[in-house]
Amino acid sequence: MTEPTIIRPYGDTTGDGMVQVSFTLPLPADARAEAAARQLAGKMGIDPAMVVHTRQLGESHTFFVVYGRVNHLVDLAQVQVREREYPLLNPKEINTEVKRLLRRRLSVVGACIGTDAHTVGIDAILNLKGVAGEKGLEYYRELKVSNLGAQVTVDELVSSARAEAADAVLVSQVVTQRDAHLRNVRELAAAFRDSFPERSRPLLVAGGPRFDEEMAGELGVDRIFGRGTTPAEVASYLVFAVAQRKAAA
Template sequence: MTGPIIRPYGDTTGDGMVQVSFTLPIPHDKRAEGAALQLAKKMGMDPALLVHAKPIGPDFTFFVVYGSVTHLVNLDEVEVVERAYPLLSAKEVNLEIKRRLRRKLVVVGACIGTDAHTVGIDAILNIKGFAGEKGLEYYREIKVVNLGAQVLVPDLVARARAERADAVLVSQVVTQKDAHIHNTTQMSAAFREAYPAGRVPILVAGGPRFEEGSAARLGVDQIFGRGTTPGEVASYLVHEISERKARAA
């Protein structure tokens, strides 16, 4: 591949082919098919090929459209948030914790608010882990306290204090009407209120709906999105611990 400009690949370089499917809230007839093609064109598909149209009940029509998009992708304009810390193995994480803390790193995790879906927090914390990587419970130098689902923020704060948590992980999987944002800001505010300045544990929020780069706005130290592995979280925690030590020194 040459140059920073690319187009989607169907079966030939540069053909720009994509597929989309969508539903329009009108009955299926010639006009509906025309409407679907108009939408495709406005999306930059030209020529667009309507390959499938099917009524869904009397008032809706489902379409599948293939076509070549006129848009060009400029790779030079793509922005990627690079990981600001090195990825360590479990062994390296354990060693680092031993060296920096000379005790176990305490992690308290929970699903807060009304969210009952522990798949995210469990994937990171449970020994079983995720994507073939063992969870934080597997790390000899990490003590994990997993509070499970629907934990109230005051209970989370109390438990974090009682356990002298170094880090608090909250997960928000199912969310509606931005509940994950409200819950997370409420959580971070509660920690800031309960701890003296500079002593707040590392606050980490995870879940598929968080935006990259929104950590500061939510009052947390780090956001993790879909597909995050336990190793990434452990590496981040170790990195942040040493950063904090360095700042304190």
């Protein structure tokens, strides 16, 4: 069966264009709030818009779930996805490559910077227990891992990277209010540019559920990983990037 190139959302039947969205309005739960929710949904292109769920949040806010039809189409020919540019290696292959490339352990320093206290992501990548049955980078014999935890300042991270002779610095950012994750990563990149010569600067890798993987260049880092990234993907990238650096030296 040939895959269609133009698709519409699926709700109750194929191609019916039905979608469900949720949002909160700063209004108490009453008839006016529901009307406001329908108006907002209509401006999103949902027509007809049906409020299927409401819940008052405190005294002055209401959460809504709205269901309805949109006329927008998705052209799969125009959908762009970043493909992995490096092979996915298993732990044995990664250890072998690190020994071949460096003849020493590859030093990795990781942290959550700024006021971000959410370490679930960085712990899933770095800690031995890993995530979803896959071991973290501490499991790899040829990787030396230093997990600094949460609320680490950029200056502290720079100092730790220098003390550990880091080959790579991994930063996790979950808090995204007012684009804090973007601001923090730009600050990180600037600090490492100022503190290290280009040839000896550690690889800078940022990750988090709200990052766009295409923004690495704009933010000044070498790689961005998004939601669902596994430890093996990160470790394989580090080996790939180290090999590229050595080839260019």
